[in-house]
Amino acid sequence: MIWTPNSIGRLIELSKTKLSSTKIANELGTTKNAVIGKLHRIKIKNGHIPKPVQLRTNKKVSISHFKKLGKKPCNLCKKMFMSYSKHDRFCDGCKRCSPYTDC
Numbered sequence: 762m763i764w765t766p767n768s769i770g771r772l773i774e775l776s777k778t779k780l781s782s783t784k785i786a787n788e789l790g791t792t793k794n795a796v797i798g799k800l801h802r803i804k805i806k807n808g809h810i811p812k813p814v815q816l817r818t819n820k821k822v823s824i825s826h827f828k829k830l831g832k833k834p835c836n837l838c839k840k841m842f843m844s845y846s847k848h849d850r851f852c853d854g855c856k857r858c859s860p861y862t863d864c
């Protein structure tokens with residue numbers, strides 16, 4: 762089917778009446794798949810034009826991950842250090858040096 766501005770307008774009108782795609786297709790003299798495809802391409806669902814998707818901009822970032830957990834012993838040098846997360850296992854001094862260098 763070749764979609765003309767008139768047939769597209771008729772399609773939009775019929776889609777607002779909540780008729781099934783098959784009935785709209787019979788009305789327009791085309792196939793159900795042509796109707797579904799055209800409604801999808803012009804982004805109309807049951808006569809409803811969906812809102813454009815908005816990106817979340819003011820997403821709240823949890824700061825609990827960065828809260829101070831208190832002092833705990835370093836896994837390498839056993840010195841007490843201030844830990845900022847439960848995954849923080851090494852003191853700042855040990856984080857800066859690699860096990861293969863002297864620091």
Ligand SMILES: [Zn+2]
Pocket residue numbers: 835836837838839840851852853854855856
């Ligand atoms: Zn350490």
